Amino acid sequence: SMLVLDADALNLLGSNDALAALARQRRAPLVLTPHPGEAARLLNQAPEAIHNDRLAAVIALARDFNAHVVLKGCGSLIARPDGAWFINRSGNPGMSAAGMGDVLTGLLAGLLAQGWPIEQAILGAVHLHGAAADMLQAKGIGPVGMGAAELPDAARSLFNQWIAQKLRP
Structure with a gap:
């Protein structure tokens, strides 16, 4: 079944390797909706690295977790597990x-x-x-x-x- 993770669920993934491994192994669709700070924790990078290349970050998260990812922020970025991406211009x-x-x-x-x-x-x-x-x-x-x-x-x-x-x- 589908799983959508946001907020503290993302923080748990970023701080618990066993949970992150389970998320990566899921066969059912997974959606992650991090802001840049959460994305930094999930990728084990500095927040500045996420801000400096948001596109690389959203694609890396999508591929790493085999998930659909919404990287929230000005011009939210959406990536599919295959690395295809979209930018949202509303907001x-x-x-x-x-x-x-x-x-x-x-x-x-x-x-x-x-x-x-x-x-x-x-x-x-x-x-x-x-x-x-x-x-x-x-x-x-x-x-x-x-x-x-x-x-x-x-x-x-x-x-x-x-x-x-x-x-x-």
Whole structure:
């Protein structure tokens, strides 16, 4: 079954070789959603190395763990286990607030639970996450002072707008 790991689960992987080995051996799909600090721990590198070459880091993580990886940050990067990668252009600096990654993980888990294919779920969740923050910023809610608690309602509204546009004849 699918496994999505974020936050302290990633810290456990980075500090426990036995758990990391189990994660690497999984046959079922694995999704990791680190920020640069978590990525540094997983790769046993200095955080500066991750910031200096985010693309190399996300690809290395994806290949090392045979996982889909979302390296969160300005222009979040997504990599597949085969090393193919994507960049997300939605989002803004207001997303650096505490809890924003939890919202992303929730969006991703929700799409996966609805049966979306893994790659579409990841790309969709990451883009929706950033686009919802952009929508809030356009309304004057951020980037300064934007909170994670404001994002789920914005994401739901935007997602429903997208569905309505798709269903129009």
